[in-house]
Amino acid sequence: MAYFLIILPPSILFGYSFVIGDANPGVSYLYCSPYLKPSELTSIMTIVIPLLYLVPCWITTFCYFEVGRRANKNLNIMKQDAINNNNQILLKSIKLQKRKLIIQLIMVFILFNVDFMLAYIGWILRFAIGFKRTPIFDACAFEAIISSFMVNPIITITFQPELNYELNLIIVKSRARLAKFIYSLISTRN
Missing domain, CATH: 1.20.5 (Single alpha-helices involved in coiled-coils or other helix-helix interfaces)
Incomplete structure (x- = not known):
């Protein structure tokens, strides 16, 4: 049941564009893009659709960074104990864990923000100045988003x-x- 509640809003949002005949292939022909004909609905959807991607990415990034902050806090406590006990092996291990944590958080930021930026910028420019994506820009934005989906499980695994x-x-x-x-x-x- 929860699955249907999750997929219902995007299904309605994107399905409606097919019903009204306002969906065409993107300029790179890699996917079908809704709401391309000039209208008031298109202007509204040009703002709503990027938010459908932005908000979950920001929430996911925030959650991962919160996990990272708490892990760093625990590592700092362990580091202080290791310093008090003069445990050099533990200090090296903690340093390695902190470095790994920083790399993980950088990857999370890239995965959930940078990879989507081409698409966000394209949608915003389309709304602001009527920007038409070139096929190469469109293909790069699409592939960046797909690569983000591909790498997401690996990032999740590294945090567990x-x-x-x-x-x-x-x-x-x-x-x-x-x-x-x-x-x-x-x-x-x-």
Whole structure:
């Protein structure tokens, strides 16, 4: 039931454009874009549609940064304990964890904000000055958004230690299988 409540608003929003015949392929022909004909509805939708992407991305970014802030707070407490106990091994581990956390947060920002910026800028310029996207701009914006969706699960895994361990295990096993496969190919040729 919750799934239908989530998909209902976008389905109505984008489905309505097909019903009224106001949906055409984008200039790159990679996707179909709604609300392209000049009208008052198009002006409103040009503002609403980017917000459908912006707001969830901002909320997701905020949530990840909040998790990162709390993790950093815990690392600072652990660092102080390590300094008090003169534990150099733990200090190195904490430094490594902080570096990893910073990289994760940078990736989150890029994933949920920078990747969508071309699309946002295109939509805003279309509303503000009637900008028409070139095919290359349109294709780059579309691919940036798709790459964001592709990388999202990896970012999610890196924030969960148990899943991160499982992912590392899968990667190590895959490398071993690939090495064994390549070795068997080479040895059968000789």
